[in-house]
Amino acid sequence: MSLVQPSSVRAKKAIRTVGQNYQAWSLLAFLSIVMVGGIGWRLGYLQLAEAEKHNLQAESNRIRLIPKLPVRGNIFDRQGRLLASSRLSHSVFLWPRVAKRDDWFQTRQRLSQILTIPEAEIQKLIDKQGRNVNTLVPIARSLTPAQITALAELSSDRDGLEVDIEAVRNYPNKDIAAHILGYTGEITDKELGELRSQGYRLGDVIGQMGVEAAFEKELRGEWGGFQIEVDGSGKAIRALGSKRARPGQDLQLTIDLNVQKAAEAALGNRKGAIVAINPNTGEVLALVSRPSFDPNIFSSRISPKIWKELQSKDHPFVNRALRGFPPASTFKIVTATAGIESGKFSPKSVLQTYGSLNIGGTVFRDWNGAGFGPLGFAGALQWSSDTFFYQIGKGVGGPTLIDWTRKYGFGKKTGIELKSEESKGLVADDTWKQKNLKLAWSVGDTVNMSIGQGFLQASPLQVAVMFSVPANGGYLVKPHLLKSKEPVSKWRKSLNIKPETLKVLRQGLRAVVNAGTGKALNSPTIPPASGKSGTAEAPPGANHIWFGGYAPSDKPEIVVVAFGEHEGKDGGGGKIAAPMVLRVMEAYFNAKKPPAKPVK
Template sequence: MTFTQRKTSPFNPTENMRTMGKGMRAAILFLLGVLMLLGILGGRLFYLQIIEGDLNQQLAENNRIRLIAKPPERGRLFDRKGNILASSRLAHVVYLWPIAQSKDKWQPIIERLAQLMGVSAQTISDKLEQEGYNSPNLVRISTAISPKLVTVLSEHSLELPGVKVEPEAVRYYPNGDVAAHLLGYTGELTAEELPKLREKGYRPGDVIGKAGVEYAFENMLRGEWGGQQVEVDAFGKVLRILGQKPPKAGNAVKLTIDLDLEKAVEKILGEQQGGIVAMNPNNGEILAMVSHPAFDPNLFSGKISEATWKRLQEKDHPFVNRTLQVYPPASTFKVVTMTAALESKAFSPSDVLPTYPYLDVGGFQFWDHNKAGFGTIGFYEAMAYSSNTFFGQVGMRVGERTLAEWSHKYGYGEYSGIEIKEEETKGTVPDPEWKQKVVGEPWYVGNTLNMSIGQGDVQANLVQVSMMTSGVANGGFRIRPHLLLEDNDAREWKQSLNISPTNLAALQKALKSVFEFGTASSLSSAEIAMAGKSGTAQDPPRPNHAWFTLYAPFEKPEIVVTVFAENAGGGGGSAIAAPLAVQTVEAYMQIKKQGNSPNNPPVPVPAQN
């Protein structure tokens, strides 16, 4: 059988129509798909550009534009005459710029940086983690570094992308350890401090006041951050600077202290462990505040080596401000006892009492310091000779509650109001309730006797003793000690103790008698009439403490000086502390004659190391 193959003509219209229909359908379907896809893309584009255009534009700008924050220069500290107490010097500081690298890329960079700087890589990583790897803020990872290290980091800069060595003003104290406890020091924020201060604009690595007026006046000294707005590429590299806001330096702060007097008092105290406070009794201005041993606050403007830190700790607690720590005030407290006796009307200024070698109370013997007594005497002789048996009898008759009442009126057992309150211990004014609560024992008559002579559980600091002395010197007012030089209304820092004029005159005469014929008679001066009180506090098994507090000139007081010699032993307050107090008054009078033009040393360039 023969089969004949049918040939289709290319000109067959029916068959051609079927073939064309299939192609057109495919083309139409393709076109519809493209149109649908374009519609979806267009709709999405419309949504992103029109509906959320502003938001997305902002996000794009945030990815392209960065703000590099710049810290402000800390405000300077001046003494009352304009002498610089704290300023700034130029140094170099190491920063990391978190957004410059991804988290993974940062790790080898940090390891290399730590190796070059000789620090812990973990410490650097912790600071970067605190700020966050996407942060545009520079993260400080060092305080001032040496010029040698600046050179080393510059030479290895290609290995350290995202690491910046920037010039910055760091704290500088031109007088070294002079007024160290009063001024305090600055240091980096700790991990514990950061959460509390972040809402105030602080960042990891920020430097803040840590002690003294640096801490107390932080808000005034800090200043405001500025920065540069820069455009960066996808790798975080700066393409151009778009604008900048200069940092605003902190405010200058003028203090009440006199640098010349501060230096003189430092020399007067010498190597004696203890402190000296000089204060204006009329307005509470602190003229000098010296505590020894001290430290150089410049050490904290850079990295302290372990060896340096250990050496500082080996000294006798150099960071403790002894002018604000409490000790038994000893016989200086007899001013409170005499005030309580006269104002309670239990005694009059003319009353006399017999004195004895000792008083036997409850089977305990309370000795007079000369072991013999002083015969029958009145308040003036008792203050001049510092008779324990006289004031012990007075205190027992007056009672512990009246003694406590006048202690508080003078400022004992309370914070003095000085601005560096974080370093102040307010001390103790004991009473029966206090003893039962703290010691778990009832009050005995012997406690009252001990209290009346400033021993036992009574504790006070040098500023509080100065406040008491000022109250007698200034006509019967309790003043608020302060360090900020200002012209406040007198009602803000001065309140009446309500001591009668007769009793006040008796107190003044009693303190003057200390210099006229009492424990400080060998130190009396024909040029400067002074009034004051010595004190010797027991501190078994260690040697006794020595106190002396005075005011001068007697007729028109300008200065109160309180000296505390810790565990000085020897002859007590009149032999050890009194000469230092008198020398301070003499230095004050000499400096008063000098001019007030400041003499500020130049800021040094850090040495190569």
């Protein structure tokens, strides 16, 4: 076989080889142009189109934002005495961007030991913000001297860990007025989601209850802070600028600290509430709920375990002054009003009272089991005769009694600023009973309601508003906590009660103290007073006890209502609650006495 190829074959092979080499170089040149062009286009895009974005990223790497919480506004009583303020305290912060990842495990472990906070909780705080955040993340507030020393030593060799001074909330009177003032605490995840658009951020402090929550916008103030330039390791190089935090607005309340303290002492360790208001203006002079708490405990971080323990102690965060309970015989003020105003009974009506009455097949007894003989309205209030008011309730009928109950402000919120904590109470009617119990309203329901029992529920504050009606001449007042320069007319409206009805009510309430169930208030230590007791059945526990009163009887300045939840083990409202009212009134009127003249 010959190894020499024909010339035609060699020519074709030569032509194909040259073409292939040319195509390869062309392809390589094309790819090079594309790549260089792509890189150039990308560089141009980064330098031009995204220049601002990357400049900001570079700035964020070297500019550190150190926010400063504003100082929260102070809260004062009506005389300018301090109820809530701010104090300086040491807090520990972490800057995740600077903290070295290699050291984080040991840092977190030591922080947990020093602060007695679980490591998982510390890690959760960092995870919420993210490691690239440029602001300080608060880890703990209100550090002890021992913690400050230990953290100073730790921060000396741990980048991103700082101890700084900031203002935290302080309540100089501890648990006094706790349910009025409320407390502040770090913003929750839910609250942050709702309030982020208003400038709130993780670690922010916010009002969580009471006046602190109701007036959060006024008390909060405005964030400040400053910027510093840092090097690659996070060390400060120079300050770039600052914005002063704007402090919150100071508030003056209607509360009288002396009256508040007297009410706190009068209630003592009993579970319940005391409310004192000006019956003419609706100004709240004192508002106490027991059990209570010290709001200062929230100035530092509270563990879930401690929070659970606090809540388990008879619900100390429930404001019993704003929660509904059966008002018992204090409600006979409303029944008497309905009886006379309806025209079914005259102011001079006299009814025979009995040991019991059979109404609609049910036996309704009087509290003394014997009755009081014939009584008029004033006498029936004086002795709190149940069978008298059974007859009044039955006589006016359910719709009329319910209508007057609502006119007196029951079944709706009073309008006090603590609206998120206030209960409307309950004024049941046929519609309510049909919906909830699948039963029609009966005469027995009206009879029960006539003495403040059955489905009726009212808060101590609502009962104080009720007592204000006969005290001020027939006006329904709107209780409020913020001191106001508004005219009295803004805070009350007339119920258009006839003068003869008001006269009967005031005669009866004065007789209660003079010679009836409220003789504990018949004391020379206060001006002549008027009032009404109440004892509500509350099975399976002991009875609830009530006493409400006002003084002076001829020109009332103060209404006080005392309530004891299941505190009727040793007696009724006249025996246990009336002395509480007396102590509060003594504090109020003693403060009004002119100072004694020095003996020459």
